[in-house]
Amino acid sequence: MSHPFFERHQALLEQATQAIATRGYWSPFAEMPSPKVYGETANADGKAAFEARLNQPFALSQPGTVGQAGKEVSPYGPELGVTYPRPDLDQLFAGVAQGMPAWRKAGPEAWVGVSLEILQRLNRRSFEIAYAVMHTTGQAFMMAFQAGGPHAQDRGLEAVAYAWDELRRIPKQATWEKPQGKNDPLRMEKRYTVVPRGVGLVIGCCTFPTWNGYPGLFASLATGNAVVVKPHPGAILPLAITVEVAREVLDEAGFDPNIVTLVANDPSERMASKLALRPEVRLIDFTGSTANGDWLERNAHQAQVYTEKAGVNQIVIDSTADFKGMVRNIAFSLSLYSGQMCTAPQNIYVPKDGIDTPEGRVSFDQVAAAIGEAVGKLTGDPAKAVELIGAIQNDGVVERIEASRALGEIVADSRVLEHPEFPGARIRTPLVLKVDASNEAKIMQELFGPISFVVATDSTAHSIELAHRGAKTHGALTLSAYTTDAGVTERIRDAAEDAGVALSLNLTGGVFVNQSAAFSDFHATGANPAANASLSDAAFVANRFRVVQSRSPI
Amino acid sequence: MSHPFFERHQALLEQATQAIATRGYWSPFAEMPSPKVYGETANADGKAAFEARLNQPFALSQPGTVGQAGKEVSPYGPELGVTYPRPDLDQLFAGVAQGMPAWRKAGPEAWVGVSLEILQRLNRRSFEIAYAVMHTTGQAFMMAFQAGGPHAQDRGLEAVAYAWDELRRIPKQATWEKPQGKNDPLRMEKRYTVVPRGVGLVIGCCTFPTWNGYPGLFASLATGNAVVVKPHPGAILPLAITVEVAREVLDEAGFDPNIVTLVANDPSERMASKLALRPEVRLIDFTGSTANGDWLERNAHQAQVYTEKAGVNQIVIDSTADFKGMVRNIAFSLSLYSGQMCTAPQNIYVPKDGIDTPEGRVSFDQVAAAIGEAVGKLTGDPAKAVELIGAIQNDGVVERIEASRALGEIVADSRVLEHPEFPGARIRTPLVLKVDASNEAKIMQELFGPISFVVATDSTAHSIELAHRGAKTHGALTLSAYTTDAGVTERIRDAAEDAGVALSLNLTGGVFVNQSAAFSDFHATGANPAANASLSDAAFVANRFRVVQSRSPI
CATH class of the missing domain: 3.40.309.10 (Aldehyde Dehydrogenase; Chain A, domain 2)
Structure with a gap:
């Protein structure tokens, strides 16, 4: 069934699915922090919003909150002083599970529509997120804005487009009619229902929390999974804001906001490995060290694991x-x-x-x-x-x-x-x-x-x-x-x-080897030890859902 | 570049890719062992061909052969007496590696064309394969013909269609042109090359060696990988004939026949686990017990593992x-x-x-x-x-x-x-x-x-x-x-x-729950412990290849 958010963003989705097929230049989210695009007061508003976050708890009405975590320090100097809900994992996952059946049943158009609405709202928060990225990763403001905002949103949209490109090719139903010579044909009505895998876990990194986090987050969400976001303890805020926006949209769309939750931790706690082995977790998107990525690939057997690790460029x-x-x-x-x-x-x-x-x-x-x-x-x-x-x-x-x-x-x-x-x-x-x-x-x-x-x-x-x-x-x-x-x-x-x-x-001009453009450049190949997946391609999304069919004679 | 075998079968491929999208009834390979379709003498010829195989070595000019293996006994009584090349694995894999660069460079149309030609030739060998399936699995002749012949070929073609459906969506090149305000745009020429993962290992079962073996075999081959086929020691012959046909076609097409090889073993030898841990093996398709399937999923970390295991229906x-x-x-x-x-x-x-x-x-x-x-x-x-x-x-x-x-x-x-x-x-x-x-x-x-x-x-x-x-x-x-x-x-x-x-x-007529029709029914979902993959869907093929891009300024 269609969904209002899907209808609202259908034209954008269509463009995005064309872009991944032709792979020329395309970007729906303006990369320049221009007042003309984002509004005259956008920068000041975003900075104020960021500053209003500092030195206080970040409110998220998640289940199972038993304390606060978070000790981020800006590479530019100050401690952020923001704390985040510290969940009891059993309670959190029990809470997440409650919303999953309705989310599963909502189907591809709802999943994709909600994902696109989240991305659009994140775009409007680009300045706030830019300051959050800057003061966690150490990026200069312009890069924090571009890579942390519009470019990350592009990568998120790209993942949604790949997901949709696979989802739309599964027919909702079919009539199967097998000839039987002179006898009547055998006739069956078949229904094909896309179902998610379960919970997707996104393990963020401290340098590009949104750019590297969004592909997995949106690939899992757009295929009907719940998503637990586990930021790097050094860069929580950009993903906490992201989770907040996602929860707002889910709630407005009539779904349980706990379909997207945050698990923050202090630098001294081991959290990723605990989360990664939970039986509910069926998808893991990881960006970080080779040692941690290899550990996930070798130990989180219950999950499909997508890793972006280290390499020698x-x-x-x-x-x-x-x-x-x-x-x-x-x-x-x-x-x-x-x-x-x-x-x-x-x-x-x-x-x-x-x-x-x-x-x-x-x-x-x-x-x-x-x-x-x-x-x-x-x-x-x-x-x-x-x-x-x-x-x-x-x-x-x-x-x-x-x-x-x-x-x-x-x-x-x-x-x-x-x-x-x-x-x-x-x-x-x-x-x-x-x-x-x-x-x-x-x-x-x-x-x-x-x-x-x-x-x-x-x-x-x-x-x-x-x-x-x-x-x-x-x-x-x-x-x-x-x-x-x-x-x-x-x-x-x-x-x-x-x-x-x-x-x-022969890069000698304004394009640099470090840069990777969504919709055109495949980031990582998955074909050497630096990563087991590419951002994004069909392989990045196709395993995040399954098709359950039913058939009955007509 | 196009390939003669691709051109020959392009219409069939087009139909197959439409069939997986619409999922109504479709089958290109006639399921009735009818003389009208297969030829007046097809049954007698196939039986004679099968009987000629008995009580002697099965000739395959593979590298590294150091002896003979194989002790199949027909569930209908007699020992088959066929033996197969026993390879030294180091020598075999070294031989396989030699042909891989040329096969990789041949590209999607060659991979798919060769795969389709193999399937067509297997279809013409359906009677011989039927007798081989019957006298290894214990299936009655009609099922051995249908499930071991045309239905297995359908499943192979289905996997090729899924592979092609993914491969064809990757553009060979793109021009990327990014506006730079008043300045000249940044312009890049990009090339996208599909590369295989490496060697695909197919581990066969003793009940449906071809029906369960072909999807993985053809999914890997059609995406440019080499394939090592490791039949169950109880049902080697049907896959040995398959390998023989594949090698013939590869050779005719100008490729190294060692792109497809056979590793047979006696029932007393452990072979699958040895093969599965070889670093060259990057894809594994397994049908068999839960214990063995779980072992592969937990231990063959270097490979993408697709398993069809046991369940309680x-x-x-x-x-x-x-x-x-x-x-x-x-x-x-x-x-x-x-x-x-x-x-x-x-x-x-x-x-x-x-x-x-x-x-x-x-x-x-x-x-x-x-x-x-x-x-x-x-x-x-x-x-x-x-x-x-x-x-x-x-x-x-x-x-x-x-x-x-x-x-x-x-x-x-x-x-x-x-x-x-x-x-x-x-x-x-x-x-x-x-x-x-x-x-x-x-x-x-x-x-x-x-x-x-x-x-x-x-x-x-x-x-x-x-x-x-x-x-x-x-x-x-x-x-x-x-x-x-x-x-x-x-x-x-x-x-x-x-x-x-x-x-x-409500199955009360001529369709039975055991039956699964290629191009319409997804066999297994991959969403419960009986299997981690479905035959076939996008997820079954998308991870068998990678895209390597290159870009340069224009």
Whole structure:
């Protein structure tokens, strides 16, 4: 049966399902925090809404609340002072179960309609969410707005579109008529009912809580499941606001708001593993470390587990038609949000005897130096730099920077910057090192944060071999390459396809390897150890529901 | 790029993809072993081809063959005497790996074209395969022909259609053009390449080696994977012929025939678990026991595992408009292939105070007696009976029949029948018992074979509760119900949807609950413990491939 929210957003859904099929540029949610789009007072209102959250309990009328949890500290300095309901899990899940039968029976159009309405309302809260993302992840405001708001909403909508694209292809009924020669045919009426799997658990990360959390949340919700959201203890607020909005919409639509709930925890508590083994949990979407992701894949047998883990992203430099553009582009990728993106490059392979450029041969040391200088330039003016590199999410990253200095020869050292607005902010510029490819053990591990290596290889063939093995063995979300040679291009493409890693070629302008555009770029392939799923594709949604048929003779 | 085999079968593929969308009756492979369809000499030729296989090695030029394996014995008496290549697994997998890059690069149209050509050729071998199925599984000839031949081919084609339906929706390329206000747009050319997961392992069962084996085999092959087929040691020959045909077609199409290989083993050897943990194996399709299926789900972490396991299929009798038709239909379902179908009913719930029929109230004992008598009638004439009940696949089933006599009061006893053609055949008629619902531990376990219970319940509500709990807790592939009451129908439907089990209502004619029609019926739901996947749906195929993209500025 149709649903008012479904009807309201049907045109948008239609566009979204076309977009995932054609995969050109498309984005329904404006990425610029422009007053023209979001309203003259949107920024001030959003900031005020964010500030009104601070230093008090975040109200959610969830079942089984037995206390408060939450100890977020902004990477820009202050403690947020927000606390969240701490649930007794047995009581919470019992409460969630009560609303599930009605939600199951509501069917695909209601599930999808409610999901779309939630996304639209989240879009209107983009400024509030942006400040929440900024002060939990450490992203600079512009990235927090874009990646935490409209881009995350795009990714959520993309997941809904994939879900709908599968759901709509299951007929509600069919007449089956089998010829019996001269006798009357056998005739059966068949009904096909889509049913959800159960409870979906979303385990958030501390760097992109909404961008990485929305695909799983909306893929599960749009296929009729209940969703329990377990944010990273360092970045609860953006997902708490999301849960609040979802509950409002569910309630308005006549469903039990407990179809979407929040489980917050303090950094000292183990919570994800407890939740992940609950028998009610049949779907898990995880973004985080390889160790935790592998643990889920190996232990949460009752659930379908989708993981986005760690990897070693790499750049192969063979030759370029635009040396300056290449260097600037790479330096930007290394600096953006201090390399704290799962797509940020880490290892840059350059043949030890240099590369061809329009200006002639450039030596390995010159390539390394140029990248180091470009990073220095981008981070030279602290006031400008902090808008690009943001803050370091946690002390672990700072410690990793310190420890990594010993891993190679310093090309660009990591410096402490003072934030003009937030004196207590944890700001570090990128560390760029150079090493010989023989140091494989040092470079073939994910060093999350602004740490990268310019690696001297024997040749481009050697670079490709390293990149191939690195992606295949250690996982990678991105591979970037620079070459003017068609044969090299083909060899790199073949290596990327065999290792199952997305390839970007010759990025010298305004597109960066870290960026992944919803509706066009598949984020992760699921084909190497960095992730077992892609955001989003049919495989990401098709297993979140089942079809139960009934048949009777006519 | 297109492929000659793809072009040859494109019209068939188009029909198949329409059939899975509309789900009415459709079958491209004729189910009657008619000389008009298959040729005047097809039966004799097929029988001769089967007989020519006996008592000698089955030749397959696979890599790494270090001996012979295989000790199949026909349930109709004779040892087959066929032996198969015994591979050294390291050598075999090394050989398989050699052909994989070219197969990966061939792309979706080649994968699908080759798969369709294999299916067409298997269809022409239906008689030979039918005799092989009959003399390994114990099925009577007609079922062996239909289920082992055309119906299995239908299920294979269905999997290919689902695969193609997903593959064709991934564009080969896209132009991404993002507006930049007054500046030139950002423009990127993107390519999307489908890549397989690796090696798919198909673990066959001893009752429906082709029907249960083809969906996984063709789903993996049509998505570009290599496939290693590991038949049950009791039913190797039908899959060995299948592998032979697949290798012929691959070779003709210019691919390495080792893209499809056979691993046969003796009953005394453990082989499936060894194969399942190989790092090359990224997909596993399993049909068999719950213990083995659960083991795979819990241990083969490197692979996506699709299992069809055991369950307790049930019938709820509330009331009927056709008592005789109901009884005849149920008795047929209990007798067909001696209940050795994963879809055969086991527990028949009847309220202890009887049911309403057009002839008035019929007591519990009368319902039980009528079913027992109908089974007796169907199996009264041995010559006719053996064409319905076939032979018992293995001694374990015979032992289970013997042991089950103690579980209740006998309504119809299991008798030994003499096969008119095969004096050594292992033939048993169905055992029907009656018990009280309080004996839940006895009836809530799968007793594979011709063993069923008429269970006295307190009421239809109690029957539904048992059926719901049984399916949800122990798993079930089928649920059948008889009622003339619309309210009861709705309650049963709700129970079926919540327990995730396919429901058949009021079957009194020529359709039986055991039967599952490709392109229309989803076989298993994947939503209860009997199976974690459905044959076939989008979820069954979408995870067998990945998309690797590359992008470059224009």
